[in-house]
Amino acid sequence: MARITRREFVRSSALAAAGTMLAPCLAGAQAKDVPLAAIVALTGTNAAWGQRTWNAFQQGCDMVNEQGGIKSLGGAKLKPMVLDTESRPEVAGSQTERAVQRGAVAITGTNQSAATIVATQIAEREAVPFVCATDVDPLITSRGFKFTFRTSPIVESYARDLLAYVKDLGASTGKPARKLAILSENSIVGQSSVEATRRVAKELGYDLVEADTYDASKTQNFASYISKYKGAGVEILIGHNKPSDAVLITRTMKELNYNPMAYGGILGGHVSTEYVNALDKDADHVLCTTSWSGDADIPGLKDLAKKYQDRYKEHMDSTSAGGFTAFAVLWDSLERAGSTDRKRLRDAIAATSLKTGEKMYMQLRGAKFLATGENSLAGGLVFTIRSKEWVTVAPKEYAKATAAWPKPKWGA
Amino acid sequence: MSARLALGLAALAAAAAAPLVAGQHLLTAFIVALHAAYMALAWNVAAGYAGQFSLGHSLFYGIGAYASTMLYLKLGLTPWAGMFAGAVLAGLVGVALALGVYRYNVRGIFFALVTLGAAEVAKGLADNWDWIKGPVGILLTMKNAPGEFFFLRREPYYYVALAMVVAMILISLRLERSRLGQYFLAVREDEAAAEASGVDTHRAKTVAIGLSAALTAFAGSFYAQFYLYISPDTVLVFEPQLTMMLGTMVGGAGTALGPVLGSVLFSGLGEALRNLPFENTRQVVIGSKLVYAILLIVILIYLPGGLITLGRRSRRA
Numbered sequence: 001m002a003r004i005t006r007r008e009f010v011r012s013s014a015l016a017a018a019g020t021m022l023a024p025c026l027a028g029a030q031a032k033d034v035p036l037a038a039i040v041a042l043t044g045t046n047a048a049w050g051q052r053t054w055n056a057f058q059q060g061c062d063m064v065n066e067q068g069g070i071k072s073l074g075g076a077k078l079k080p081m082v083l084d085t086e087s088r089p090e091v092a093g094s095q096t097e098r099a100v101q102r103g104a105v106a107i108t109g110t111n112q113s114a115a116t117i118v119a120t121q122i123a124e125r126e127a128v129p130f131v132c133a134t135d136v137d138p139l140i141t142s143r144g145f146k147f148t149f150r151t152s153p154i155v156e157s158y159a160r161d162l163l164a165y166v167k168d169l170g171a172s173t174g175k176p177a178r179k180l181a182i183l184s185e186n187s188i189v190g191q192s193s194v195e196a197t198r199r200v201a202k203e204l205g206y207d208l209v210e211a212d213t214y215d216a217s218k219t220q221n222f223a224s225y226i227s228k229y230k231g232a233g234v235e236i237l238i239g240h241n242k243p244s245d246a247v248l249i250t251r252t253m254k255e256l257n258y259n260p261m262a263y264g265g266i267l268g269g270h271v272s273t274e275y276v277n278a279l280d281k282d283a284d285h286v287l288c289t290t291s292w293s294g295d296a297d298i299p300g301l302k303d304l305a306k307k308y309q310d311r312y313k314e315h316m317d318s319t320s321a322g323g324f325t326a327f328a329v330l331w332d333s334l335e336r337a338g339s340t341d342r343k344r345l346r347d348a349i350a351a352t353s354l355k356t357g358e359k360m361y362m363q364l365r366g367a368k369f370l371a372t373g374e375n376s377l378a379g380g381l382v383f384t385i386r387s388k389e390w391v392t393v394a395p396k397e398y399a400k401a402t403a404a405w406p407k408p409k410w411g412a
Numbered sequence: 413m414s415a416r417l418a419l420g421l422a423a424l425a426a427a428a429a430a431p432l433v434a435g436q437h438l439l440t441a442f443i444v445a446l447h448a449a450y451m452a453l454a455w456n457v458a459a460g461y462a463g464q465f466s467l468g469h470s471l472f473y474g475i476g477a478y479a480s481t482m483l484y485l486k487l488g489l490t491p492w493a494g495m496f497a498g499a500v501l502a503g504l505v506g507v508a509l510a511l512g513v514y515r516y517n518v519r520g521i522f523f524a525l526v527t528l529g530a531a532e533v534a535k536g537l538a539d540n541w542d543w544i545k546g547p548v549g550i551l552l553t554m555k556n557a558p559g560e561f562f563f564l565r566r567e568p569y570y571y572v573a574l575a576m577v578v579a580m581i582l583i584s585l586r587l588e589r590s591r592l593g594q595y596f597l598a599v600r601e602d603e604a605a606a607e608a609s610g611v612d613t614h615r616a617k618t619v620a621i622g623l624s625a626a627l628t629a630f631a632g633s634f635y636a637q638f639y640l641y642i643s644p645d646t647v648l649v650f651e652p653q654l655t656m657m658l659g660t661m662v663g664g665a666g667t668a669l670g671p672v673l674g675s676v677l678f679s680g681l682g683e684a685l686r687n688l689p690f691e692n693t694r695q696v697v698i699g700s701k702l703v704y705a706i707l708l709i710v711i712l713i714y715l716p717g718g719l720i721t722l723g724r725r726s727r728r729a
Binding site: 124 | 643645
């Protein structure tokens, strides 16, 4: 075995020591990673939505990293992390604390209003910006929090979009509909949709004859509701329902040959892939609302949607569009803040001015936040379903077609 | 001082010192574990000691949460007092339910089903009761007001939860040594024999349910003050009931320390599995849940008396 001399030992030790001392300095010269957290449901009842939000958020981070990272931070790379809420508000709270502990400079989530309510409390207490893109309950921004921002419209805005469009259709064709009913699940958003519809119906001159909520976990038979609406001559039926409930309600309407002049959904199941796949032609002419559409003329949408499809082998939908939107706000704000300090980042988010299509911002019609954290530009779209596709019918600037009025009868 | 007492005091001292070393997130995990332990101990009074296997304790949990919250919002009553009012109300509901159920001699699995039904009815009522905001739920303001049981930091919540668990252990130990506790055990072991020995079994069972219900309500009030948001979907669902049962059955039903052991183990395990040192993808999350479920099955098969029996086994060996 070759023996090492004392001189060689001293020389190599000195080199090793110098290397050890220099390494942190050299590393310090490189930009530090920027941890961003997505707190979403990967398991439990909201898992499908959570996974899509995370897919988009992750893809957004990777695309920015491929383009050289955050330029104002010397090319710092984004480091996305996902934490599972298990579709439970308590876990969402504890996962928010974990994200903070792991150094997340900003958070998005949770696709579940009750979980977002708890998670944003923690974010506020720890002074970490929280941007939610798909939660529509008004309670979230009602608490005067400084670190909570929402890009999407609230549930009332969607109800107004839908009912205003139906009113326009009636007026333009000379066949107005007045008798309205709402049938929603008894979740926090479902109940909010009922309250919102009461207000909007009064505002637009509808006669709200029935407003029902049902327990989504236990209701499998909607025949009693549909028979009641048929008997009462309800001309417009709307609701906020889970995909499986929306499918069951539509099938029951067909079975009982109930033909309202308009039938539609406020967010929820009617804009899900599951709904159109399960019903095929029976889903045609159903109206629905979200804040994003695959057929809208949004700059960069086609390219982004293709990349999303290539990577995840599924269509980009409104939930994944929400994931890109939340990411866009954070990316834009990080560039403007030039800092990972959470308070400076919060101020940058508050000063956001983004157009749809800019920096992967997919929701309509851009973002500019009010002091409450609500997006003053937020707006929704109304669609009609045709051959398993959602076709935009309102507002006019995005419309690609006009919905059939009244809705064709079953078998027509 | 006996070795057991010394060990207990040392554990208490260690628990009291935990906030000095734990960060906010770890402290939350401890609070969640203590809250689960308290719930398990409260359910243990009826199910563990008296053998009344209720599946409807979420009802009493929900009453506690809503009572202290509504009394605070509508009458300005501090939740410190409101939680006692909630306990009284839950206790009365528990007694009323027990009187009705035992009047018709409903036992065993049928008793469990009736209590489960009662909790379901309560959720249905809460969902449709506008005064308590139905399914939308109630928000409490995040603020620092110690007199009203609101804190911005985790430490005070931790000490409240710790005090609740210590008090509940002392209540359980006292119960074990009391005449009432002996009645409970007699009912659990053989109701007919207990009755033949002169035990008023209907009364003992009713007291067990009422007492357990009242104690459970405190956990509901704590939930409301800690999470600052309650709705039928968070406090009147089966989830709290499951937490109570898991902790008790895994740790050891009918003992004062078993439910604590079981709850702490399972809360800790759940927390550890959420904290795996690699990317938290959906596959990892589902895998960790599988591990959790398998461990539960293994414990229930090989230690049917709960983890607490491990100590007894080793002493016998």
